Every structure is written in structure tokens, then in C-alpha cells.
Amino acid sequence: METARGAGRGYDSTRWRIGAREKRKELDYEIDGIVIKLDRIDLQQKLGFTAKSPRWAIAYKFQAEEVMTELNSVDFQVGRTGAVTPVANLTPVLLGGTIVKRASLHNADQIEKLDLYYGDTVTVEKGGEIIPKITGVKKELRKGNSAKVSFTKACPECGSILERPEGEAAYYCLNHTGCAPQVIGRIQHFASRKAMDIDGIGDETIAQLFNEGVIADIADLYQLEYNRLITLDRMADTSVRNLLEGVEKSKSKPFEKVLFGLGIRMVGETVAKKLVKSFPTIEKLFSADLEALSKIPDIGLKIAESVIAFRTNEKNIALVDRLRSAGLQLEKVIDTSIQTQSVFTDKKVVVSGVFSSFSREELKSKLERLGAVNQSSISSKTDYVIAGENMGPSKLQKAASLGVPILSESDFLEML
Numbered sequence: 001m002e003t004a005r006g007a008g009r010g011y012d013s014t015r016w017r018i019g020a021r022e023k024r025k026e027l028d029y030e031i032d033g034i035v036i037k038l039d040r041i042d043l044q045q046k047l048g049f050t051a052k053s054p055r056w057a058i059a060y061k062f063q064a065e066e067v068m069t070e071l072n073s074v075d076f077q078v079g080r081t082g083a084v085t086p087v088a089n090l091t092p093v094l095l096g097g098t099i100v101k102r103a104s105l106h107n108a109d110q111i112e113k114l115d116l117y118y119g120d121t122v123t124v125e126k127g128g129e130i131i132p133k134i135t136g137v138k139k140e141l142r143k144g145n146s147a148k149v150s151f152t153k154a155c156p157e158c159g160s161i162l163e164r165p166e167g168e169a170a171y172y173c174l175n176h177t178g179c180a181p182q183v184i185g186r187i188q189h190f191a192s193r194k195a196m197d198i199d200g201i202g203d204e205t206i207a208q209l210f211n212e213g214v215i216a217d218i219a220d221l222y223q224l225e226y227n228r229l230i231t232l233d234r235m236a237d238t239s240v241r242n243l244l245e246g247v248e249k250s251k252s253k254p255f256e257k258v259l260f261g262l263g264i265r266m267v268g269e270t271v272a273k274k275l276v277k278s279f280p281t282i283e284k285l286f287s288a289d290l291e292a293l294s295k296i297p298d299i300g301l302k303i304a305e306s307v308i309a310f311r312t313n314e315k316n317i318a319l320v321d322r323l324r325s326a327g328l329q330l331e332k333v334i335d336t337s338i339q340t341q342s343v344f345t346d347k348k349v350v351v352s353g354v355f356s357s358f359s360r361e362e363l364k365s366k367l368e369r370l371g372a373v374n375q376s377s378i379s380s381k382t383d384y385v386i387a388g389e390n391m392g393p394s395k396l397q398k399a400a401s402l403g404v405p406i407l408s409e410s411d412f413l414e415m416l
Contacts, residue, residue, distance in 0.1 A: 080185025108151035195261035199246035222326035280332035345371035353388025
């Protein structure tokens with residue numbers, strides 16, 4: 001890039017940034033920055049990589065577009081974990097090609113930091129060019145009779161007093177079983193694609209079933225009956241049958257999906273897999289002590305405490321028992337296709353590119369069955385890179401610079 005070469009010879013960087021920002025507006029598509037690369041392969045190889053990025057490329061992010069508007073009110077929303085998030089209602093304003101009417105205020109600390117008053121003129125930008133957020137207040141334009149914005153002390157949905165755990169920024173409603181948005185959110189999470197992937201039951205349907213008193217928790221999904229569902233609004237014969245079929249199919253989902261679906265705080269997809277690998281049954285997991293849980297790689301004390309907090313709640317244990325009675329998988333099924341030893345056992349592998357014999361996800365699953373550990377990025381600890389078609393040149397260069405063996409699809413199949 002000519003401007004980049006000029007910058008290397010004492011080019012006026014401020015003028016270059018302003019020029020680049022103006023040029024951005026002339027493009028037919030949206031961008032939030034540019035990447036400046038050294039355009040000589042020999043120099044790229046000489047400079048090499050850090051642990052996370054190449055030394056021969058710099059990402060430049062444009063300053064986010066900023067507009068002014070008025071703060072009208074603040075809503076407080078409750079999520080499935082009980083976390084309460086403040087959201088600002090704004091006078092509609094055009095920002096980054098869309099009309100913005102709401103913006104996240106994140107937490108109580110952010111409200112205090114901004115020193116917000118109702119009716120304030122505020123500056124708004126899109127964080128990462130996507131999510132609107134308030135970045136400042138024009139205090140000189142503040143009206144004299146304005147009321148200060150303060151974080152709510154009670155849950156806006158059920159009225160329970162909020163609590164803020166030590167060391168955390170968020171306030172929580174601890175009425176987990178009696179606060180409607182939390183209950184609905186947990187059922188929606190359980191049925192979501194990454195968890196139990198229940199076909200025929202979307203977020204709106206779940207909210208309808210809860211509000212109609214048909215379900216009160218995730219276990220109630222497995223008690224649904226045709227005769228009750230067909231009486232509800234927007235429930236025709238086909239949709240009811242699809243819903244019931246989706247619920248029935250979900251009973252075959254593996255233990256790690258069920259564990260993730262339970263919505264234990266801090267237990268995401270990856271953590272659920274690691275917990276199941278170390279504790280292959282729900283009984284073993286729920287009987288493990290704090291030390292045993294926190295010894296699992298990448299788990300740590302906070303996650304271990306969260307698992308223990310979940311299992312010490314009698315209502316959660318009763319819920320799990322009902323799921324067991326419904327026929328859900330609460331232990332890891334031993335895959336007889338898994339090899340106890342292979343050339344990939346305990347090897348750290350990065351898969352990248354497009355393959356002809358299988359999809360990337362199928363290849364990763366095969367590697368797991370072979371005892372390998374899938375990695376998302378290349379490091380000095382990577383044992384192999386399996387490169388398909390159209391693999392990014394930067395990954396290939398990094399693997400080569402670190403001396404990591406690069407296998408083609410045919411190399412991989414040959415090794416098997």
C-alpha cells in the first residue's frame with residue numbers, strides 16, 4: 001500500500017489516518033479498519049511471529065463513528081443467569097447506517113462513571129462497529145432539574161432484592177425459579193442449537209408455553225402432550241407433531257450437551273466437554289470435591305465453585321432426577337470407535353482449510369476419537385497442522401516458521 005510505504009519514510013501519520021477515514025466513506029461496502037502488511041516474503045520470514053500474530057502485519061482500526069442524542073430513560077433487563085443489565089432508551093439517531101434507539105450501559109459501575117442524568121445529551125458510538133454504547137455526556141448541556149440515573153436495587157421483573165457477588169461488576173436476581181425471564185431464558189438455552197437442539201420449538205414458543213402455564217422448567221418439556229398443545233394459539237397439527245418429535249429426538253443427545261444445556265453458570269460448551277471427559281457420569285461430577293474439579297485443565301476455582309453451587313441446590317438435584325427419568329443421557333457413552341492409542345494420541349492439532357473426504361467438523365471429531373487435542377490457533381506447542389484447500393497463507397507461514405509439521409489430507413489418511 002502506497003500510504004503505508006510513505007508512512008515508513010516519515011509520512012505524516014495523522015494526515016494519513018484522516019485521509020484513510022475519508023476514503024473509507026467512498027467504498028461500496030462497510031469496513032472497520034485495514035491491515036498493513038510488509039509485501040516481501042523474505043522479510044516476512046525474517047521478522048517471524050509473536051505467540052499471537054505476525055510481526056510483519058499491523059491491523060489499524062478506524063475510530064468509531066460518534067453521534068449525539070438524548071437519553072430518555074433506562075430499562076433494566078434480566079438474563080437467564082439472573083444478571084441485570086441496564087439499557088438506555090435514546091432519541092432515535094442515525095449511526096453507521098442504522099437508526100439507533102437503544103444502547104447498553106453494561107453495569108452499575110459504567111452508569112456511575114458516566115455520571116448520567118435523565119435528559120442528558122450523550123455521545124453514542126458502535127462498539128466494534130456493531131453494538132451501540134454511550135461513551136460520554138455533554139454536561140454543559142445538562143438541564144438543571146434533571147434526575148440522576150441510579151442502578152435499580154430490586155429486580156424489575158419479580159421485585160427481589162439484587163445482590164452483587166464480590167469481585168464482579170454485575171448485580172444478580174437470585175430468585176432463579178420465580179423470576180420469569182430467568183426461567184424462560186434457561187429453557188430457551190436448553191433447547192438451543194448448541195445445547196439440546198430441539199427442532200420445532202423456538203424462543204417465542206417457549207415463552208408462550210411458559211406464560212400459558214404449560215411448562216415451568218426444562219424437565220416439563222418431556223411431559224408435553226399433543227392434546228394440551230393443540231388447544232394453544234398458533235399450534236396446528238403439524239407444528240405440534242414436529243415439536244414433540246424434536247423433544248423425543250433430544251433424548252439421544254450426549255451427556256456434554258445435556259450438561260451445557262443445564263445452564264450452570266460459567267459452564268460453556270468447551271468446559272462441559274472437559275468436565276465430562278474427567279467425570280463421565282453426572283454422579284461422579286456431582287460428587288467431586290472442589291480440589292478435584294479445579295485440577296481439571298482450564299477449569300479453575302471459579303468454575304469449580306459454580307458447579308458445586310449448582311449441585312448443592314436441592315431443586316437442581318430434583319430437576320436432574322426428572323431429566324434422568326425422562327430418558328436423557330447423563331453419562332458419557334463409550335465410543336467403541338475410539339482408539340486407545342494412535343499416532344495422534346495426546347497430540348495438539350490445528351485443522352484449517354477445506355477437505356474433500358470430510359467436513360472440517362467431521363475431521364475434528366475423528367481426531368478426538370484418535371485421542372488428539374484440537375487447537376484453534378498455531379503455537380510452539382502444536383504437534384501437527386492438517387492443511388486443506390484454501391488454508392490461509394499466514395497460518396502456513398507461521399507453522400513453517402515454528403517448524404510444525406504440515407500434513408495434507410492425503411498425508412493424514414496415510415498416517416491412519
